Amino acid sequence: MWQTIKGMSDVCDPARPRDLLHWYDRHARVLPWRLSPADRAAGVVPDPYRIWLSEVMLQQTTVAAVKEYFLAFTARWPTVTALAAAPDAEVMAAWAGLGYYARARNLLKCARAVASDHGGVFPDTLEGLRALPGIGPYTAAAVAAIAFDRPEVVVDGNVERVMARLHDEHMPLPQAKPVLTAHAAALTPQTRPGDYAQAVMDLGATVCTPRNPLCGLCPWRGPCAAWAAGTQLELPKKTPKKRKPTRLGIAYLARRVDGAWLLEQRPDSGLLGGMLGWPGSDWSETPPEEAPPIRAEWKTVSEEARHTFTHFHLRLVVRTALVPMDRAPARGMFVEPDTFDPEALPTVMRKAFALVGR
């Protein structure tokens, strides 16, 4: 009888932030941008620059992918002022491979705004942060909570999943977003809001995972309505996605006899905006036009470069040629061999280069 009553109260009681914080105190992930428990105990305060940088890098990007970029950026540009002073090309090159390159352009805009309009100090309010380039609702709330310990409502994909399960919400995303945000708001505590924000996201990342959630280890299993109903594996519901079409293109890799490569900087907006790349055709579902950037004996590489972007697959035909010193290109500029670094290219362009060899 006691067991039954306890079981029922588990289902009906609301989730308690303090139970999650207790779990977090034992199971928080160790991350390069996160203060260690020892530092926190010693009264060390988070650095808003590092929190902001990590949050921007983590937008739609896995922790594993972000780690090395975060360490490289903070080693090279230890402060927002240092980053603000960096040349665009250096920052874009350092971001190469991480994806969503508009983030890097907005990162610089934001750093320069903080440096010039805010004396190099990040605003400490939701509104102040939200006004900066590349900082949307999530990032503003996350920085306010984590860097300044403000009780803002932090809602990312993890929080959406945790809330959908906690409340057995079957309305599909993104339609359900306002409802899930309201649930998140109702739970956000006034004490330790920064730790709480990180705790919900850690819970989503390590326990309340999309597949194979570890409900046996969950501090909120008791109040979880999906657990009670057995629906946790179906949640959150999502509206089905369209499948990606395949586009075709040609990339021209011209090597000058001194070893320089013909590259061009892509326009600031659109796909791979602001990044270096090989001159080439447009990418479309119909076969590309022939339009080499320089007159030469072009040879087609036997293998295509295949790559998948957010909304299409690409099959890229790679053509290469050796050109003499005195021939001027119609597009792009030759980059000297000692200046050229394939690591500064976005991944699809690295793949094309890899097919040509060295």
Next chain:
DNA sequence: AAAGCGTGGGG
């Protein structure tokens, strides 16, 4: 306001 915008890992 729906669509554009990267990449790598895992099932």
Next chain:
DNA sequence: TCCCCAAGCTT
């Protein structure tokens, strides 16, 4: 091979 997913923002 394919699809799903990951600390979303901008237009």
